């Protein structure tokens with residue numbers, strides 16, 4: 001359960017008095033997620049998400065993330081905005097953490113996406129990229145390719161405690177991905193960078209919400225789609241590839257935004273990079289999450305298995 005920071009009922013009730021958002025009725029910690037602390041908050045006037053930003057989100061980056069959300073929401077994308085308080089401030093401090101009160105969006109995130117759901121989600125990413133084309137602020141990718149080697153070294157030989165031989169195996173793949181990276185030659189833009197099924201809310205086959213923009217950054221646009229492919233087109237253990245789901249996702253994206261031949265040609269390498277990125281962040285968390293943290297760690301090896309599948313065959317055919 002991702003609640004790193006406990007918020008007392010008294011502190012939350014006092015926090016809500018800054019907003020025109022009614023009075024506190026109930027609040028409970030949200031089980032999903034690994035990055036931030038999230039609470040579902042019901043008030044006398046509605047339902048909200050309270051997010052307290054933890055380890056990987058810097059308070060300095062919050063204005064960028066909130067600007068991305070405002071830009072998308074103003075153009076009709078189903079993303080949650082942060083509520084301004086009566087003085088117009090959306091970024092606050094609560095229990096010593098940066099905090100925002102966020103609009104609640106309906107829908108549920110799917111665990112086993114169907115091709116139709118993947119198509120709709122790919123389409124939503126395509127619309128998002130189209131709408132972000134004229135968004136001018138930029139932010140470097142704090143989990144981008146230049147960070148993978150240092151993170152790999154910080155994990156070091158402890159990787160072998162996760163699985164014997166993992167350090168050498170990942171090191172080999174990391175060298176190959178870095179030397180073959182054609183990122184500079186591909187179109188860049190603002191990307192979500194973490195659009196996993198748990199960050200897409202759906203009702204049936206329709207997308208009702210895109211959430212969790214706290215890795216949004218400027219990077220290779222097709223890398224966003226490759227990340228999505230790694231997250232949507234496999235079972236959760238990463239052992240089984242769902243080709244129809246993967247193809248539907250790409251088709252949805254192409255219909256909404258399009259892929260250049262150069263982007264298409266690089267998708268496998270981009271996906272292998274995405275596997276390294278999530279393998280390493282999960283491995284770091286696996287090795288460093290305090291025993292008393294209320295969070296379910298995610299399995300790094302599920303991304304090692306995906307990487308091997310991308311290595312062995314063309315999963316974009």
Ligand SMILES: Nc1ncnc2c1ncn2[C@@H]1O[C@H](COP(=O)(O)OP(=O)(O)OP(=O)(O)O)[C@@H](O)[C@H]1O
Nearest residue numbers: 002030032033034035036049080103104105211212
């Ligand atoms: N605006 C929202 N409307 C409805 N539900 C939301 C909203 N924001 C978050 N949630 C719920 O809270 C859960 C956790 O949120 P979120 O994915 O942002 O957390 P996180 O810790 O940043 O997760 P991740 O591990 O994906 O980085 C979501 O899966 C969703 O169920």
Ligand SMILES: N[C@@H](CCO)C(=O)O
Nearest residue numbers: 194196278281282298
């Ligand atoms: N979506 C990521 C968590 C955020 O970095 C994962 O599943 O590893």
